[in-house]
Amino acid sequence: MATKQTDYQQHFSSQELPVVLVNRLPSFRLPSKPPFIDNLLPHFHLLDPHDAPEPYDSFLSRHAHSIRALITVGPTPVTAEFLNLLPCLGLIVGTSAGLDHIDLPACRSRGIAVTNASSAFSEDVADCAVGLLIDVLRRISAADRFVRGQMWPVKKEYPLGFKLGGKRVGIVGLGSIGSEIAKRLSAFNCSIAYNSRKKKPSVPFPFYANVSDLAANSDVLILCCALTEETTHIINKDVMIALGKQGLIINVGRGSLIDEKVLVQCLVRGEIGGAGLDVFENEPNVPKELLGLDNVVLSPHCAVMTPESFEALLQLTVANLKAFFSNKPLLSVVSNE
Template sequence: MQAAPPRLLQIGPLPSALEAVLQQRYQMHPLWKEPERGAFLARTAGSFDGAVTMSRHGCTADIFESLGKGVVACFGVGFEGLDLQAAARCGVQVSTTPDVLNDCVADCAFGLILASARGLVAADRHVQQGRWPAGPFPLATRVSGKRLGIVGLGRIGAAIARRGSGFDMPVRYHGRKPRPEVPYDYEPDLIELARWADFLVVACRGGAETHHLINTPVLRALGPQGFLINIARGSVVDEQALAEAIAQEHIAGAGLDVYEHEPHVPPGLLGRDNVVVLPHVAATTRETRAAMEQLVLDNLQAYFTTGKVLTPPA
């Protein structure tokens, strides 16, 4: 007699293609549809073999404690919303989807660099709204040869740095510690990196350790010729300080794909030609989405076959 498929909690909505495959392979239960989550978790404690989530949904201690075993597969590279201490305490393995999104996120970061410095979105509006016959579009800022500062030289930060080299940009980076194996200069002082950079790209982890790391002193150091680019986590940037810096022309502009309270964007960052705002789309290409979905499935299969996930948080 064939064993029943593993039972998995679905912590929140998932991409439709991934959800369809999961429902074919596993017994899925949508936790977010339970009206009394706490009572449900208490009533079903120990009866599920694992869970599937997304970085935006996270996985809290009460879910890990209810599982008491098994696996939590996360669609996304960010794991600040996953209570890893609770996971370790409860013996639950956790996986994320790193690496497969590096190139697309780095591409988007450079798209934001070009769009914000060259005013590409505003220039498009200049034509679309019929303003070109009345006068030329204002001068913009060159990108090639400018100084690129990266906050967080992880997998994505390194991919951004490589693209910067293609634009003949000197690259420096700031992080928890230097990486001797990379050909870029390490700057231990974030303020000094901002003061040096023409473009300051945020590519570090989210979470308490980096909350509002980019604040008024950093933005003041970046200066009226500098641009801030954020493709990391919205929580890393003090958005009120950024809106004030934009309004007071303390920095030249910004390119943003992430926000602290998505999908809500502070009004002070909207309606400005020198601020490009995207709806958290850096990794949302067909190719990357398919690769991330496959890695979730591969992690689940590996766990239920070998007892080990392929890509734990790192």
Template sequence: MELLLLIEMAAPFVADLQLRWPLARLTPQHADAVRIVITNGSTGLSAQQMDALPALQLVCCYGAGYENIDLQAAQQRGITVTHAPGVNNATVADHAMALMLSSARALPLLDRAVKAGQWLGHRTARPAVHGKRLGIVGMGNIGALIARRAAGFDMEVAYHARHPRPDIAYRYVGDVLELARDSDYLMLACPGGPATRHLVNKEVLDALGPQGFLVNIARGSVVDTTALIEALQQKRIAGAALDVIENEPAIPPEAAQLDTLILTPHISGRSPEAQQAQHDALLYNIRACLEGQPLRHVLTLS
């Protein structure tokens, strides 16, 4: 049996896989023997790749996302696809709030300035977060956790999703453009994929306006990066904080020149607790597959 790892994974977790399954190989030296693939939503797995692995039985998403896995092709080939929903929701929500606060209060810029001896020159007023309007695009489990945290800052929360949620007390807005227009902070917590590609474009950014901030902990593809950089350069929005960006890890050269843009390296879901839970979910499904037992969190075509 060969286990094919397509993504970066912390060394202790790789070592744990090798310890549990000594015969597992983490390189596709013998494609005909690969039974299990470990990937994630960003890396995905295409129909062509599946065809190159004739013995493939299971595709494990290391995390909740699965937008770039061809579920239809997997189903047609009798390949099971699993993921790990919910294991890092709270950590992502924490990071989203940290990005919003850091952008509003310009913390990275002020840190650099003070360390460079520019204390007095940067004691200007910065926007508050408490009492402001937060628009959340995507009201799944992560969006709901962000909203709960925002309530602690006395923020006025509204949201946009494919459908309103009757179990959610926050105001539903049926159009992203309208939500941006009514928000001081626009938070992206929606799925990636073709349906949300460049959902945030020039028009949405203009609706957010020169006092507005954008935060993205969803997928880089949700934001038109060229339009965002132009909006920041022209001060048509006040700032942006992104944990994800199109074509990551590469970033546009202009991004490095913008003090109003904060970037983190797609780590919103990474905490020791979240990573261990994610790894435990992976181990469970690998073991269940090899032992012919029921799998958890199996993905099917909706």
């Protein structure tokens, strides 16, 4: 007895799978664990110009009118010029939380829907943010270097760390990731406040429209907002001075949210207390001045890098594509605001 088909399967037979373009830089591929391609192939006909024998432009031109959706891998750019090559495109599925690599105004003008992956990554990124904060406060990475460098028998005592409980934490960007961070830090009895594009009526935490005011009333700033023209270098000299000499900055958003040169100066001069950084302005290049600072914890843009987050990303990607081709609501559509 045949099993009942889903609504999606009823739309498409194996001979007419919907076409999806894989938009990636030559050096980027979809994650291999879980095997994205293997899990997508039963549902979609994937076109990857970088795997084709013919030139990229020729391949894209030949298939342009059949492409209604694309998956953009990681930070692969989606420019207005690129969108002009795809006249029938209706959906861009982002595989990252950030969208600074996608020309959103151009998408809006064309009526192209955009989804991102922040809901798939939010829990793991929040875990990483809290981990970086605890590491900086308790000097865990520096203590590891102290022991491995056989300094314990020589110096005997190790500097005191600081307690997390009760800290005033300002979250810049209270979306899905910021909300998960707030949930975790509330369990540590931290006092939470936030800055966002606008006040969220359902949120119980104090709202600061100005990041400098948030910094002045916080012991820690955690950055997890989107990178836009408005948020580039939102953490500037004034914000860092407002945060103060004991203040900490944790960044799991994008490197350019911070004026990195000013951050380095403030850390070297002791004008802020420390930082936990998963992202940088010119990745993979990290300012050399940061490498010798024990009050700074560095991570190679890996906050989302867990098997669980990639499994969630796969499920979200498939669900968004199926919803689009079945004319149903998208699961993680990006607001047009």
